[in-house]
Amino acid sequence: xxxxxxxxxxxxxxRKQWDTLRQQLHERFDLWLDTLEQQWHEPPATFTEVTTTxxxxxxxxxxxxxxxxxxxxxxxxxxRTQAHCPRCxxxxxxxxxxxxxxxxxxxxxQLERPYFYCRSCRFGHYPFDAAVGVVPGCKQLDMQQAVxxxxxxxPYDTAQSLFHxxxxxxxxxxxxHTVTNQVAENLTVLDVAPSREEIxxxxxxxxxxxxxxxxxxxxxxxxxxxTRPASARGRRPGHGRHRAKRALWRxxxxxxxGFRFYLLDGERIVHVLSWHQVQNEExxxxxxxxxxxxxxxxxEQVRLCVVCDGAEWIWKHVQAxxxxxxxxxxxxxxxxxxxxxxxxxxxxxxxxxxxxxATMTRLYLGKVGLVLGGLRRMQAQSDEAEKAIANxxxxxxxxxxxxxxxxxxxxxxxxxxxxxxxSNKFICHVRLKRSGALWYEANSDHMLALRCAKYNGTLDxxxxxxxxxxxxxxx
Ligand SMILES: [Zn+2]
Numbered sequence: 001x002x003x004x005x006x007x008x009x010x011x012x013x014x015r016k017q018w019d020t021l022r023q024q025l026h027e028r029f030d031l032w033l034d035t036l037e038q039q040w041h042e043p044p045a046t047f048t049e050v051t052t053t054x055x056x057x058x059x060x061x062x063x064x065x066x067x068x069x070x071x072x073x074x075x076x077x078x079x080r081t082q083a084h085c086p087r088c089x090x091x092x093x094x095x096x097x098x099x100x101x102x103x104x105x106x107x108x109x110q111l112e113r114p115y116f117y118c119r120s121c122r123f124g125h126y127p128f129d130a131a132v133g134v135v136p137g138c139k140q141l142d143m144q145q146a147v148x149x150x151x152x153x154x155p156y157d158t159a160q161s162l163f164h165x166x167x168x169x170x171x172x173x174x175x176x177h178t179v180t181n182q183v184a185e186n187l188t189v190l191d192v193a194p195s196r197e198e199i200x201x202x203x204x205x206x207x208x209x210x211x212x213x214x215x216x217x218x219x220x221x222x223x224x225x226x227t228r229p230a231s232a233r234g235r236r237p238g239h240g241r242h243r244a245k246r247a248l249w250r251x252x253x254x255x256x257x258g259f260r261f262y263l264l265d266g267e268r269i270v271h272v273l274s275w276h277q278v279q280n281e282e283x284x285x286x287x288x289x290x291x292x293x294x295x296x297x298x299x300e301q302v303r304l305c306v307v308c309d310g311a312e313w314i315w316k317h318v319q320a321x322x323x324x325x326x327x328x329x330x331x332x333x334x335x336x337x338x339x340x341x342x343x344x345x346x347x348x349x350x351x352x353x354x355x356x357x358a359t360m361t362r363l364y365l366g367k368v369g370l371v372l373g374g375l376r377r378m379q380a381q382s383d384e385a386e387k388a389i390a391n392x393x394x395x396x397x398x399x400x401x402x403x404x405x406x407x408x409x410x411x412x413x414x415x416x417x418x419x420x421x422x423s424n425k426f427i428c429h430v431r432l433k434r435s436g437a438l439w440y441e442a443n444s445d446h447m448l449a450l451r452c453a454k455y456n457g458t459l460d461x462x463x464x465x466x467x468x469x470x471x472x473x474x475x
Contacts, residue, residue: 021072028068032061059168063107070109070132077128078113085118086125092116098126102134105142105167135470139171144179145463147171151180152431152450152459177443183466184446189275189287191465192453196296199272203301206265215412216272216302218325219420220259220284220314227254227278227439254441256432256448257284260423261297264414274423274452277445281313285320292321299324307417309333310399329402331415335360337392344385345378364415366406372396427451 036057044050071078081094094114101110113128135141146167150159156173163171194202206214258276262269273296275287291297297304299322306318307328318325338356346352362371375393380386396403405415431451432444439447453459 017072021069024068024072025065028064029061032057032064035060055168059107061107063104063109066104066106067109067111070111074128074132077131080114080127083116083125083127085116085121085123087121087123088118090118090120092118095124100129100134101138102140103138103143103169104140105146105169107169130471130474135467136474139175139179141463141467141470143167143169143171144183144466147176147179148183148450148463149454149459151176152447152454180450181443181446183462184449187446187449187453187462189290190294191462192275192449192456192458193273193291193294193296194456194458196294196298198457199296200298200301202263202270202272203298206263206270207301212412213301213303215264215414216297216304217262217264217414217419218259218304218306218318218322219262219417219423220257220306220308220317221417221420221424222255222257227441227444254278254444256424256428256444257281258420258424258427258448259284259288260420262419262423263302264412269419269422271423271455273456274427276424276427276448276452278441278448281317285313285317288317288321303411303413305413307414308420309417310395310402326408326411326413327402328408328413328415329399330417331363331403331405333417334363334396334403337388337395341375341378341385341388341392344382344388345380363403364405366404368396368400368403372400423455427455 036053039053039057044053078097083092083094084090085092093116095117096115097112098115099110099112101108103109111128111132111134113126115124115126117124133141147159147163150163153159154162156176159176160171160173163169163176203214203216256276256278257280258274260274261272263272264270273291275291277283277287279287304322304325305328306314306322306325307330308314309330310333315327318327335356338359342352342356346355359371359374362368362374372393375389375396378385378389380389408415428448428451431447432439450459450462453462
């Protein structure tokens with residue numbers, strides 16, 4: 001009947017393989033049905049009874065099916081008779097087949113693989129493990145990834161009980177700590193940053209139907225994170241032979257500095273990239289420089305704008321790395337200076353409130369010159385007032401080029417640094433500032449890096465990197 005009846009040899013072989021596997025899977029399923037039958041002496045009465053039983057037994061089924069499939073597809077590795085020694089490259093003969101059970105989200109999976117031992121190097125290994133991609137330790141990557149996602153949201157103890165409730169698999173909180181720190185070890189800003197293509201995609205989305213390039217805001221700011229010194233390790237109060245009367249160390253608040261790039265889409269903020277660490281100004285500048293040098297920010301496709309509260313070190317970095325960026329002094333931060341003047345000069349009075357409102361309005365209209373003149377003409381009645389006025393004047397005068405709020409508004413630029421303040425909140429505070437929580441600095445940096453990755457949309461990319469590192473370590 002023509003060409004349709006001709007089936008290639010490859011196809012026949014492929015089908016046969018599939019038939020064999022299918023047969024094996026059916027046998028597995030039958031085994032599982034036996035277990036199910038034992039559980040149910042009589043038919044279940046309620047829907048919940050059915051779901052509960054299937055839930056309790058599901059990992060026997062899914063783990064078993066996984067086991068069968070893995071054994072089938074990795075038969076070559078299982079039957080391997082020769083391998084090279086990774087150290088001396090000598091040819092080794094397969095030794096005994098060794099069983100290993102690993103834990104996964106679909107249940108425990110048993111693996112059978114040959115052991116190869118080099119007498120001259122006194123080194124043994126399982127080429128099967130590397131070929132299939134199982135990692136050292138019981139808990140496999142799918143579990144570790146789920147843990148990393150969970151602990152970036154909730155405290156470790158909560159994560160432990162949630163993990164068990166939702167997956168049916170135990171995972172201790174101490175082990176969760178270890179996994180988190182391993183996944184986040186040595187992460188840099190470039191590891192958690194989205195690619196240039198991804199950033200361009202987000203920009204293009206905002207740019208649709210607009211005749212002006214979108215405004216990309218860079219906000220820089222600090223947040224405080226409760227930390228404890230490394231010397232506190234192993235000295236938790238109440239541990240050890242003697243109950244400690246008080247902690248031998250004091251928790252301290254450290255400055256987590258960070259920056260955030262985000263797009264303005266009308267009233268909406270489109271997140272692009274965040275990086276927060278317990279770091280000093282130089283380290284923050286270095287991270288910004290890496291972003292710049294990696295060419296991640298398509299400066300020609302946006303109108304870049306930097307908004308912050310006026311700290312000198314911030315402008316220094318901005319001027320050096322993004323000299324074209326529009327600089328904005330946080331409008332709301334100005335209000336703090338004006339309030340201080342009003343309080344010192346007018347006291348707690350209606351007049352004080354009115355003066356602040358009128359002055360803020362002038363600033364809003366871009367009349368910083370008038371505000372400066374007004375401050376200069378104020379007759380200070382006290383030392384305190386004189387100081388507050390002088391401070392305020394110096395502040396506004398220094399940044400007057402960054403206070404063209406009228407023009408800025410027309411251009412669609414932001415007047416305040418709300419975008420970075422909210423990322424301080426959702427990246428740092430939400431997870432790190434919990435009552436009773438004190439973080440070792442390294443651990444808090446690990447957690448911050450993972451939370452940045454989460455919001456930058458790069459947690460999966462961080463995990464790919466972790467997998468590569470595990471592979472390199474086991475080689
Ligand atoms: Zn060897």
